[in-house]
Amino acid sequence: MSAREQDVGTGSSRDHQLPVASGRDTAAAVGRAALALPRLVASSTVAAVVGSIATIATPVLLGRIVDVVLAAVDRRTDVWPALTPLLVAVAAAVVVGAVLTSLALREAERLGASIAADLRERVVDRSLRMAPQTLERAGVGDVSTRVTEDVEVFTRSVPTISAVINSLITVGVSVVAFAALDGRLALAFFTVVPVYVLSLRSYLPRAAVLYAEERSRASTRSRVLLESVHGSRTVHAYGMGELQTDRVREASEAGLAAALRARRAFAGFAWTMNAAEAVGLSALVVCGFLLVRADLVSVGDVTAAALLFHRLFGPLGLLLTSFDDVQRAAAALGRIVGVARMDPPTSRVRPPRLSTATVRLTGIRHAYDDGHEVLHGIDLVVPAGTSLAVVGESGAGKTTLAAIAAGVFPPSAGTVELVDGDDPGICVDLADLDQVDLRSLVGLVSQESHVFAGTLRADLQLAKPGATDEELQAALDSTGATWARALPDGLDTVVGAGGYPLTPAQEQHLALTRLYLRNPPVVVLDEATAEASSAGARDLERVAEELLAGRTAVVVAHRLTQARACDRILVMADGRPVELGHHDELVAAGGMYARLWRTWTASGRDATT
Numbered sequence: 001m002s003a004r005e006q007d008v009g010t011g012s013s014r015d016h017q018l019p020v021a022s023g024r025d026t027a028a029a030v031g032r033a034a035l036a037l038p039r040l041v042a043s044s045t046v047a048a049v050v051g052s053i054a055t056i057a058t059p060v061l062l063g064r065i066v067d068v069v070l071a072a073v074d075r076r077t078d079v080w081p082a083l084t085p086l087l088v089a090v091a092a093a094v095v096v097g098a099v100l101t102s103l104a105l106r107e108a109e110r111l112g113a114s115i116a117a118d119l120r121e122r123v124v125d126r127s128l129r130m131a132p133q134t135l136e137r138a139g140v141g142d143v144s145t146r147v148t149e150d151v152e153v154f155t156r157s158v159p160t161i162s163a164v165i166n167s168l169i170t171v172g173v174s175v176v177a178f179a180a181l182d183g184r185l186a187l188a189f190f191t192v193v194p195v196y197v198l199s200l201r202s203y204l205p206r207a208a209v210l211y212a213e214e215r216s217r218a219s220t221r222s223r224v225l226l227e228s229v230h231g232s233r234t235v236h237a238y239g240m241g242e243l244q245t246d247r248v249r250e251a252s253e254a255g256l257a258a259a260l261r262a263r264r265a266f267a268g269f270a271w272t273m274n275a276a277e278a279v280g281l282s283a284l285v286v287c288g289f290l291l292v293r294a295d296l297v298s299v300g301d302v303t304a305a306a307l308l309f310h311r312l313f314g315p316l317g318l319l320l321t322s323f324d325d326v327q328r329a330a331a332a333l334g335r336i337v338g339v340a341r342m343d344p345p346t347s348r349v350r351p352p353r354l355s356t357a358t359v360r361l362t363g364i365r366h367a368y369d370d371g372h373e374v375l376h377g378i379d380l381v382v383p384a385g386t387s388l389a390v391v392g393e394s395g396a397g398k399t400t401l402a403a404i405a406a407g408v409f410p411p412s413a414g415t416v417e418l419v420d421g422d423d424p425g426i427c428v429d430l431a432d433l434d435q436v437d438l439r440s441l442v443g444l445v446s447q448e449s450h451v452f453a454g455t456l457r458a459d460l461q462l463a464k465p466g467a468t469d470e471e472l473q474a475a476l477d478s479t480g481a482t483w484a485r486a487l488p489d490g491l492d493t494v495v496g497a498g499g500y501p502l503t504p505a506q507e508q509h510l511a512l513t514r515l516y517l518r519n520p521p522v523v524v525l526d527e528a529t530a531e532a533s534s535a536g537a538r539d540l541e542r543v544a545e546e547l548l549a550g551r552t553a554v555v556v557a558h559r560l561t562q563a564r565a566c567d568r569i570l571v572m573a574d575g576r577p578v579e580l581g582h583h584d585e586l587v588a589a590g591g592m593y594a595r596l597w598r599t600w601t602a603s604g605r606d607a608t609t
């Protein structure tokens with residue numbers, strides 16, 4: 001059974017989800033990303049602070065206007081000489097405040113978008129360099145949700161977050177203005193603080209958990225959905241439709257319930273915030289009335305304080321209503337940063353330059369996550385420049401052995417080493433190499449080759465970045481991909497999803513051509529020619545045979561004609577090697593291989609050889 005089939009059957013457990021960064025680590029990562037853009041940080045901060053001061057100046061000036069008008073009425077003097085400069089100042093403050101506030105928002109949005117782009121790139125980079133088994137265990141759904149939905153949630157929240165930061169600055173400047181007006185009036189304002197603090201203290205910790213849960217449930221839902229779509233063939237084949245529908249429904253319901261819990265908690269929080277505003281304004285009016293009556297402050301001071309407080313409703317209301325978005329963005333950001341902070345695995349040793357290599361497997365045992373051992377101690381040497389076919393019944397462990405030999409995942413026990421074909425003293429353990437170094441030494445083509453969306457040139461250059469058109473054409477000719485010359489736009493033909501439709505055999509052909517271009521000393525082919533009709537498979541086999549010449553190769557052979565062409569054949573049964581030798585020897589020995597060969601020839605599938 002292939003790994004993909006297993007994934008659909010068991011689903012990936014939530015324990016295997018990729019890490020989520022703590023609030024502190026998330027803030028530190030965002031801070032570091034922001035510091036890399038000092039000009040944007042400086043321009044948005046300066047514009048926000050000066051814009052807030054200008055905005056707050058208006059109510060203060062209006063308070064002065066009230067005092068000026070009252071004084072002029074009292075003294076029956078001309079009001080205009082004192083009033084005119086104040087009116088000009090109000091107009092200037094309004095214009096400067098509006099311009100700088102919108103500039104601050106624009107700069108902060110640019111800053112947020114740059115940080116989001118930077119983090120997205122890092123998540124994609126880490127996902128691509130992640131050890132394949134980490135990715136497989138987490139499930140592609142988890143990674144794709146982080147790169148798409150979570151980044152989207154954060155990017156969409158950037159304008160809100162910018163407005164929130166701006167509002168926080170406005171609130172800070174307002175508090176200073178309050179204190180400058182009259183400390184006692186400021187005290188009235190502070191009656192709201194305990195209400196805010198208490199409700200925030202009860203809401204914030206709950207909200208962080210609720211929103212993290214909501215994101216996590218959304219991720220699980222995407223993963224289950226993706227698995228259902230990717231594994232639809234398996235779902236149909238095993239009649240698992242109803243089971244899988246139940247799984248999707250359960251995941252959706254859990255997601256909805258988590259979202260509703262978060263919304264309910266927020267509604268309760270919003271109610272307390274409204275009550276706090278009413279309490280604060282009432283306290284200010286009463287306090288102002290008493291102070292004016294005692295002749296301790298002017299009517300203009302109380303007017304300015306009341307206007308300031310009223311003006312705060314906007315920023316405070318925004319802080320209140322956007323808490324929801326900010327919490328959700330913070331939860332999404334924690335999941336993005338969780339992956340972005342992962343250390344990409346790096347080689348523990350300097351990879352040796354090997355032109356030929358012997359593959360040495362020692363004491364290989366392997367159990368998948370379910371703990372069931374499927375390989376039971378395999379010792380095997382594939383001498384440099386020779387090929388080994390691996391055959392056996394379905395489930396014998398061929399794919400597992402090939403994946404371990406190719407370093408796709410490490411065995412539960414044992415080692416896979418490459419020994420220099422010219423100098424046996426030079427040797428490297430695959431477990432010590434990162435994916436980049438590993439793939440320069442061991443090439444892998446499996447049955448499921450992917451053609452990336454883009455031009456044929458770009459697809460081939462993945463194997464050899466910077467290769468010229470002549471090199472690419474030569475590689476296509478050498479691997480016999482003559483059909484590529486007939487493509488409508490040659491190397492410019494767009495292939496992959498949505499592009500020129502290639503047959504499965506042509507896709508495999510391209511995978512083999514990429515391997516040719518990469519030119520590793522060791523290759524592992526896992527049923528690389530199975531995706532074709534008999535004649536197509538024979539063509540691909542010929543390509544593979546030519547590709548293997550001079551290299552060390554491990555070939556999981558679906559078609560026994562391919563096994564026959566290899567130097568030696570390993571027959572496996574129940575995770576153990578049972579026969580090893582050349583085709584003729586094994587046929588003569590009359591064992592399991594001879595039986596497989598008889599069945600194969602009797603089926604007439606060798607007719608094309």
Ligand SMILES: Nc1ncnc2c1ncn2[C@@H]1O[C@H](COP(=O)(O)OP(=O)(O)OP(=O)(O)O)[C@@H](O)[C@H]1O
Nearest residue numbers: 001002003006368374393394395396397398399400
């Ligand atoms: N991802 C996985 N998780 C758990 N068990 C797995 C996984 N992949 C394979 N197995 C199990 O390991 C055993 C060996 O499977 P493997 O795919 O290596 O055999 P195979 O000989 O290549 O079979 P086939 O020819 O059908 O591909 C089987 O019992 C299979 O069910």
